[in-house]
Amino acid sequence: MNLRKITHPVVVGNVKVGGGAPIVVQSMTNTDTADINATVKQIIELSTAGSELVRITVNSEEAAAAVYEIRNQLDRKGYSVPIIGDFHFNGHKLLEKYPDCAQALDKYRINPGNVGRGKSRDPQFQQMIEFACRYDKPVRIGVNGGSLDQAVLTRLLDENRTLAIPKPLSAITREAIVLSALESAAKAEEIGLSKNKIILSCKISNVQELIAIYQDLAKRSDYALHLGLTEAGMGSKGIVSSAAALSVLMQQGIGDTIRISLTPEPGASRTQEVIVGQEILQTMGFRSFTPMVISCPGCGRTTSDYFQKLAMDIQSYLRDQMPVWRKRYPGVEAMEVAVMGCVVNGPGESKSANIGISLPGTGESPVAPVYEDGVKTVTLKGDHIAEEFQEIVERYIESHYSINAEA
Numbered sequence: 001m002n003l004r005k006i007t008h009p010v011v012v013g014n015v016k017v018g019g020g021a022p023i024v025v026q027s028m029t030n031t032d033t034a035d036i037n038a039t040v041k042q043i044i045e046l047s048t049a050g051s052e053l054v055r056i057t058v059n060s061e062e063a064a065a066a067v068y069e070i071r072n073q074l075d076r077k078g079y080s081v082p083i084i085g086d087f088h089f090n091g092h093k094l095l096e097k098y099p100d101c102a103q104a105l106d107k108y109r110i111n112p113g114n115v116g117r118g119k120s121r122d123p124q125f126q127q128m129i130e131f132a133c134r135y136d137k138p139v140r141i142g143v144n145g146g147s148l149d150q151a152v153l154t155r156l157l158d159e160n161r162t163l164a165i166p167k168p169l170s171a172i173t174r175e176a177i178v179l180s181a182l183e184s185a186a187k188a189e190e191i192g193l194s195k196n197k198i199i200l201s202c203k204i205s206n207v208q209e210l211i212a213i214y215q216d217l218a219k220r221s222d223y224a225l226h227l228g229l230t231e232a233g234m235g236s237k238g239i240v241s242s243a244a245a246l247s248v249l250m251q252q253g254i255g256d257t258i259r260i261s262l263t264p265e266p267g268a269s270r271t272q273e274v275i276v277g278q279e280i281l282q283t284m285g286f287r288s289f290t291p292m293v294i295s296c297p298g299c300g301r302t303t304s305d306y307f308q309k310l311a312m313d314i315q316s317y318l319r320d321q322m323p324v325w326r327k328r329y330p331g332v333e334a335m336e337v338a339v340m341g342c343v344v345n346g347p348g349e350s351k352s353a354n355i356g357i358s359l360p361g362t363g364e365s366p367v368a369p370v371y372e373d374g375v376k377t378v379t380l381k382g383d384h385i386a387e388e389f390q391e392i393v394e395r396y397i398e399s400h401y402s403i404n405a406e407a
Contacts, residue, residue, distance in 0.1 A: 005253040007224045008196045010138045013082025013106035015052050017199060017256050018224030022287050024257040025277040026053035026226075028086070030270060033070070034062035040073045042270060047081040048323050049271035050278055050289055053257065055084040055109060058094060058101065068100035082106035084140070088114040088147075092127035102135050107199075109140045112184045113147040121151070125184070129191045138197040141184045144230050145173070145204030149180045174209065177202045178217050185223060199257070201226035205233075207245045218254045227255040234263040243280050250284060275319075291318045291335040294353055298341055301361035307341035310359070310386050314339055317390065329401035337393065338371075347371070355396050357389050372396060 009019025017024050027046045031038040033056050043054050058064050071083060085105040087094070092115075095102045108128065116124035132139045143149070153176040160166045181200045188198060200223045202213045210229060218225065227246050232238035242260045249255050258281070260273040278289040295311035296302070314337060325332050338353035340346035342361025350356025350371040357380070359368045368380040370392055380388050 005218055005222075007222050007256055008198075010196055010199050010224045012053060012084070012138055014080055015082055021256070023250065023255060023281055024052045025050060025274060025281065026055065026084075026257055026259045027051040027270065027274050027277075028055040028259065028261075029057070030264070032063075033057050034060065034066050036066050036069050036073065039066070039070055040077075043070070043074060043081065043083070044077065044079055045269065045271055046274055047079050049274040050322075051081065051271075051274045053082050053084060053107075055086050055259075058085040058087055058091070058105075059089075061094065061097065064094040064098040064101040067098070068104045071104040084109055087111075087128070089116075091115070092124045092131075095128065095131040102131055102137075105137065107138045107140060108132055109142055110184075111142050111144060111147055112180050113144065113149040121149075122187075125187065126191055129188045129193050132188075132197065133192045138199060139188065139193060140199040140201060140226055141181055141188065142201040142203065142226070143177050143181045143184075145177060145209075146230060148173070148176055152176045152180045152183070170209070174213050174216065177204070177213055178220065181217065182221060185221070195223065199224045199226050201228070203228055203230040205230045205241075207241055210245050211248050214249050214254050215252070218252075224256045225254060226257045226259070228259040228261055230261065231263070232261045234265065238262040239276050242276065246280055247284055250281075250286060288334040290322045290333055291337055293318065294336060294338040294340075294349055294356075296341050296345060296349070301344065301364075302341035303362045307339055307359045310357075310389070311339040313386065314390065314393065318393075325397070325401075328403065329397055330403065332397055332401040335397070335401070351375075354400075355393060357385075359385070 006020050007018040009021065010017045015024055029039055029042045031042050033039050039056060046054050058067060083105055084107040086109045088111055091110065110128050115121060115128060156172050156176050160172050181202050185198050185200060189195060200217065202217055204210050227249055229242055229245060232242045246258055258277050260276045262273045262276065264270055264272065281287045282289055282292060293311055293315040298308065336353040338350045338356030340349050340358045343358065343364055346358030347369065350358050351374045354373060356371045357368050360366050366381060368385050369376050370378050370380060370389065
């Protein structure tokens with residue numbers, strides 16, 4: 001059953017967000033945007049990994065001045081991935097002073113809590129929207145719990161004090177976050193930005209609160225919605241938190257684009273957040289990005305780590321090949337490969353996958369049957385099972401997914 005809530009479509013560069021389009025994976029650089037070469041390099045890495053939108057920080061004159069050349073270099077290298085400018089505090093000044101930056105970006109991201117303070121807030125917000133209208137750019141109005149518009153929160157707290165039974169602070173904070181997004185979107189429309197140029201997000205770090213906020217936001221609007229925790233955290237904690245929150249919302253039909261805000265380990269690739277976002281969508285059955293490897297956890301029957309190494313090598317190989325395979329082998333991203341460690345579930349899981357191998361467990365006969373589309377085609381043995389299985393996988397892909405393969 002299709003649970004997707006149909007929102008207004010927004011076109012960001014060459015990517016459609018909302019309106020029933022597939023849920024889009026996006027990411028963000030952590031380079032100094034003023035460092036053109038480093039930023040271009042990381043955008044290419046993220047795009048190659050599968051990021052369909054990439055956000056960059058535009059926080060200074062040096063960063064704003066670099067944006068046009070970043071876009072120019074990406075185009076020359078053949079990378080058309082849309083670039084989003086992340087603005088806080090001084091965006092109105094930067095867009096005014098650097099029109100090439102305003103034109104080169106494919107979308108602006110504005111935080112209502114950081115667009116201005118006091119009397120300057122509304123005029124500066126209006127300037128940002130007017131630039132979006134002038135350059136025909138979509139805008140994400142992104143409310144963050146950590147930088148919530150205090151004027152909205154104060155107003156709601158004052159109203160709450162007059163109630164016979166005041167609401168708890170958590171409920172008031174949730175309402176302030178949602179209302180800040182909706183009121184800002186309404187102001188943007190009043191200024192002249194059309195609904196199909198607006199994406200909303202309301203991010204915090206608490207999973208249950210995030211779910212409640214987006215459920216409320218989805219009920220009260222039909223804008224395209226961007227999902228993500230403000231700060232997911234590191235490692236398994238960040239992955240689990242993101243999967244828990246986003247999977248619940250997407251299963252309810254909420255969300256048009258996602259970002260997994262993982263804290264990377266020092267020196268680690270930024271692409272992990274892209275891979276996690278893709279795997280959440282693919283595991284939930286919303287999209288396919290790369291062939292999935294099914295492998296068992298191992299037990300006392302699998303005292304050798306051979307099947308673990310083979311599963312890891314095959315998974316890495318499949319993902320590494322996808323930048324080429326996307327064009328050469330359409331549909332291969334939906335393929336399933338099983339790498340199993342013993343006879344208990346090995347043959348059954350291998351038969352259920354497109355292609356699978358059942359390796360021998362402890363004390364079992366030292367042979368490895370291979371199944372293709374449920375039929376055993378060969379039994380491997382000896383010291384080169386891994387290499388031979390990879391060759392079989394390659395032949396299967398060529399024969400089943402090549403654009404020249406017979407129907």
